Amino acid sequence: MTHPLLSAQTGQKALLLGNEAIARGALEAGVAFASAYPGTPSSEIALQFFQIARETDLYFEYSANEKVSLEVAAGAAMCGLRAIVSMKHVGLNVASDALMTLAYTGIPGALVVAVADDPFMYSSQNEQDSRYYAKLASLPVLEPSSVAEAKDMARYAFDLSEMLKLPVILRTTTRINHASGVVEFGHLRARNTAGSFQKAPFSYVCIPSVSRTLHPLLLKRMAQAENIAEESRWNIIEGEGPWGVACNGASYGYVSDAIAEGGFKNRFRILRLGMSYPISEKRVLQFLSGLEKVLVVEEGEPFMEEAIRCVAQQAGLTTPIAGKRTDLFSRLYEFDPAIVKNALNHYFGLALAIAKPIGTQGLPPLPDRPPNLCPGCPHRGAYTAIREVLGDSAIYPTDIGCYTLGLHAPLNMGDFLIAMGAGVGSAGGFAKATGRKVVAFIGDSTFFHSGLSPLANAVYNRHDFLLVILDNGTTGMTGHQPHPGVDVSHLNIERSPIDMESVVRGLGVQNVFTVNPLHFRKTVDAVKQASACTGPSVLIAKALCPLYAKTLPGQKPKTPYVVRHDRCKDHRVCVDKTGCPAFSVTSAGVEIDALRCAGCSLCAQLCPEKAIAPLAREIKTP
């Protein structure tokens, strides 16, 4: 079956997710090479390429991490291909080392770095603003305000990159990546997948003497980029009036809707910067000229605001310019229509109607509904066993993935979390500083992403901690993407999966244990043994993510478990130790929802009364 993004006819309209639109834009640009490490809210961009690569000559790979992903794509772009790499905002931190100097060499082909920011941190550890990377690296950045624009800008980004011979950053936020809108399909440009490399070591090998010639070249290219920004169709000035509003990305929609709703089109001049770096001074001056006052509406950091102030200062303008200010906009979180209207009202003395929510006084308090490990998740087994052995005596640095959810009660596993791989890295510090038992957690995908070097460090520097690798055979949190340990031959994709235990031993770890974490007693024993070792030891808790297992050939669903009320003494050990969401506690006692139970048997192993049994057997022995 042809992928829907490929079968669409030119001129046809469809409702697409922002991420699908970005992928389609790249396809319309004739992208030949794509790579990614998944991360919310960017993951669906890569998913499209993953699927399309299976039916066309587009090359796609899930790389081990964002830096590798960027480097692989850079290699292809060095050979003249059109390449794209997609990641979430914090992924760019990982990739940034390569990006900074790639800006110096530039690329003969085209390279688009699609990066998805997550204001309000719907599913991220911070809400950093990626636009600063554009400034730091000296690279152009494009920011769409709508799903339709996401497609068109993605396509244009390749042309811009090829023109400037520089990587181009396509920066979005969750409100664009995970928005859907109506998109008109454009022409699909033919893919060129045959690259060729022209050697030019004194342009591409960044030793100091070469880099000294490359940095001025980069500045020259960025000067050219500024000229392009001046004429760019993405930098729109619309409306005419004494007041100015400068905006970008998702905030443009709120501004535009508010002004249209209020009927104030003749009072405002709007500057929407779609190419927000390098900023076009001329364009900004054109916007500023004659305005009484200006409000800058941008989520995140005052990136545009600072740039606009600089332009105004240079031109000797004293127009009041405001944006991030305690009584206007915050640097925190996402905006919404009401936040923007409030600021417009306050700053310009307007009375735009703001919807007034109903009062919720007197409504009962609601129980939280935090995300939880799925029923049957093997991480629950590992955590339950570790808690059984070590309780709160150990320090538990953790990492990024589904297993981070072990933080919640009743598992309460996780004491420190900052970045991919940082659980392993920080564990040594915790151990040295306290002399306490330290047990760090990392998932298999995260281990290949950034666990290898901190583990090598721990071996060499003789750190003393237990690393538990929660190996569920996939990248669970972002939608079950493969990683270097995953066999994907059932999808007819040839890869060479790496054996986790060999890697760990290869790094010099002496004490390595592997256990199925859904075997409770065996896991308890393994934890006891492993945590008694000194030096870095590794426990690989290996069992497939049940959601992923469902997608594999030959995997049968397991029989659900039930509570036999004739035996149950209502200790609730099962619920209180596992926190498995298949349980509910009613006046009748503890119940398992057979539709949700994944049949992992963990609770049955914990029940002192042996009152939990597989459904079929329970029926056979009444």
Next chain:
Amino acid sequence: MKTLRVMIVAVGGQGNILAAKLLGEAGLSRGLDVRMSEFHGMAQRGGVVESMVLLGDGKGYCIANGEADFLVGFEPCETLRAAGKCSPKTIVITNTAPVPPFTVSLGGSPYPDVQGALTALAPRVGKLVSFDATALAQEAGSAVSVNIVMMGALVAHLAPHLQKEDFLNAIREKTKPALIDVNLRAFEAGVFAVDQTTARTGGFK
């Protein structure tokens, strides 16, 4: 036409995103501009899933507090949690079948008296339609169609901007072939539930 703002809230696994997509497709086939956004960071893991669907002209993708014309909740607690999206004019359509979060089983906060809470909510909003959509979905053939039952109840309120037929077509074109018949029945059950509640209460407030 004034932009219609529909807020859909549900628990992970209840098919919120698909419901929103079908609504969007139905709107598109009517020639409406459609903008939606979805928040499902950890949907598979039992968290809350939110969709915002904006039908009609405009540029923003977000519904602020007090801005929803419709609040559709697939689970009563989640409907109540999203009450801040309502204005005194909002039409609230909610399933009454609870899906207690596991925090309740762990003996944290209790699951609230939903009926009482909905009764307290009703006079504050334009209209409140509540019924056991999960039971209706089961009758239609599958509990997983609860999302489609809810959409039936919503679309019953959307004429003339959107017709039932638009949504039925979306079901035929965009849902799994094996589920089309169940979904079509589920949709009609939702439409019928609105007629019933409205008849019973004589224009339920």
